[in-house]
Amino acid sequence: MLLLLLLLVVALIKYYARYFDVSSVEFARRLGLAFLPIAPHPPLGDLYATMWIPATLIFTIAVTSNFAAYVAAQSSGASWSYNFHHMLLALSVISGYVGLAPTVLAGLAYWYDVPLAPSSAYSLYGYASAPLVPAAMACIIPHEIIRWSAVGLAFLVSAGFLVRNLVPLISRAVASPWWVVGLVVLAHAGVMVVVKMLFFEYVAVDV
Structure with a gap:
């Protein structure tokens, strides 16, 4: 029994290893393209981005978010302590x-015969998360206009990346369910608003 379990683990490792077989140069190139939604993108399928980004x-x-809370506390003279729950909350929301999202997208793609593999769907959302990283850094600045602008710009870039990759695939499907693109964009916008409201909603200095 133990031998069979070991063989199963080895087989799974060999099977999924191909999805992590991406060089640093190729990963950096794909990551850069995630910030250029108007540029053509190669077929995505690696799960490296799905984990690390x-x-x-x-x-x-x-x-x-903790540093932003510290800055807000300093400006208002309030007390501050590190909120570890932000890590758990961020883990829950982002993961x-x-x-x-890619699970639902892959299911819809299968249902409507859209040529999108599940691994590509997960990879797509992994790379689409990249623009949110600099946006989160910009949200340290205690100005709501800057924060919303950073989140809005990250949304435009990342949503553009998703749309740019989905449109050619959906156009090749017989049914062409274009409403899926709208659903993807709407869900993405909702998550961006949730991130802003949950983690960067503090008393800000008036501009």
Whole structure:
């Protein structure tokens, strides 16, 4: 029994290893393209981005939201203490989104015969998370206009990346369910607003 379990683990490792077989140069190139939604993108399928970019985003949100709270406390003279729950909350929100959204998207793609593999859907959302990292850093600045502008810009870039990759695939489907693109954009906008309101909603200095 133990031998069979070991063989199963080895087989799974060999199977999924191909999804992590991406060089640093190729990863950096794909990451850069995630910030250029108007540029053509190569087929995505690696799961490296699905793990590391959201993990980086979770850590960044936890750190920057606490630092933003510290800046707000200093400006108002209030007391401040590190909020570890922000890490758990960021983990729940981000991992839940990048886990659930591509799962639903892959299911819809299968139902409507859209040529989108599940691995590509997960990879797509992994890279789409990248623009949120600098946006979270910008949200340290205690000005609501700057914060909303950073979140809005990150949304435009990341949503553009999603749309740019989905449109060619959906156009090749027989049914062409264009409403899926609208659903993807709407869900993405909702998550961006949730991130802003949950982690960077503090008393700000008037501009």
